[in-house]
Amino acid sequence: xxxxxxxxxxxxxxxxxxxxxxxxxxxxxxxxxxxxxxxxxxxxxxxxxxxxxxxxxxxxxxxxxxxxxxxxxxxxxxxxxxxxxxxxxxxxxxxxxxxxxxxxxxxxxxxxxxx
Amino acid sequence: xxxxxxxxxxxxxxxxxxxxxxxxxxxxxxxxxxxxxxxxxxxxxxxxxxxxxxxxxxxxxxxxxxxxxxxxxxxxxxxxxxxxxxxxxxxxxxxxxxxxxxxxxxxxxxxxxxxx
Numbered sequence: 659x660x661x662x663x664x665x666x667x668x669x670x671x672x673x674x675x676x677x678x679x680x681x682x683x684x685x686x687x688x689x690x691x692x693x694x695x696x697x698x699x700x701x702x703x704x705x706x707x708x709x710x711x712x713x714x715x716x717x718x719x720x721x722x723x724x725x726x727x728x729x730x731x732x733x734x735x736x737x738x739x740x741x742x743x744x745x746x747x748x749x750x751x752x753x754x755x756x757x758x759x760x761x762x763x764x765x766x767x768x769x770x771x772x773x
Numbered sequence: 774x775x776x777x778x779x780x781x782x783x784x785x786x787x788x789x790x791x792x793x794x795x796x797x798x799x800x801x802x803x804x805x806x807x808x809x810x811x812x813x814x815x816x817x818x819x820x821x822x823x824x825x826x827x828x829x830x831x832x833x834x835x836x837x838x839x840x841x842x843x844x845x846x847x848x849x850x851x852x853x854x855x856x857x858x859x860x861x862x863x864x865x866x867x868x869x870x871x872x873x874x875x876x877x878x879x880x881x882x883x884x885x886x887x888x889x
Contacts, residue, residue, distance in 0.1 A: 662815070700882055701866070701879075702864075703880070749815070763816050763817070765815050766814075
């Protein structure tokens with residue numbers, strides 16, 4: 659049962675353009691969502707997050723949008739840079755009710771930014 | 774600040790052999806996680822420790838996998854005996870506590886296990 663889905667295994671964009679990575683989830687109990695970035699032979703690193711009480715969170719070139727009714731979130735990178743080339747994982751968790759904040763990850767999207 | 778350390782970085786074994794992975798979390802981090810990442814999939818939590826106690830091991834195949842965190846610092850994950858489907862990257866992560874919504878989880882570089 660894949661509770662967090664990233665349906666695009668890969669994405670290629672030109673440097674300077676916008677990258678949009680998508681993520682869907684099925685569990686309505688999730689109340690916190692995160693994006694992680696992973697380079698080859700390294701562990702994932704936290705990028706940006708959003709609480710379910712918000713619909714947008716921005717940090718520099720990165721913006722995450724959350725549509726709770728559609729159970730969908732997206733990560734926008736503007737402008738895209740070659741150094742952004744990596745695998746991006748969407749993750750979700752339930753933080754209330756004494757939950758352990760276990761992260762449920764999607765399968766990842768490989769972003770390639772072409773110079 | 775030193776990050777999460779893991780060793781070895783790579784390991785190749787034959788099926789039915791045993792293997793152990795070691796993790797040293799960031800100093801002061803009470804919570805330690807072991808994840809399994811199979812090729813083409815996202816990381817899956819195997820076990821979560823709070824200090825030296827187990828918080829969640831619901832997805833740990835306990836017939837062959839074991840983990841311990843003696844003294845609440847370093848941790849070891851063992852597989853005995855290994856199967857072909859155990860080929861994966863094993864990631865260790867740590868955080869100050871559990872109430873961070875995942876934002877405070879810092880990952881190590883992982884150990885890539887190949888079972889032949």
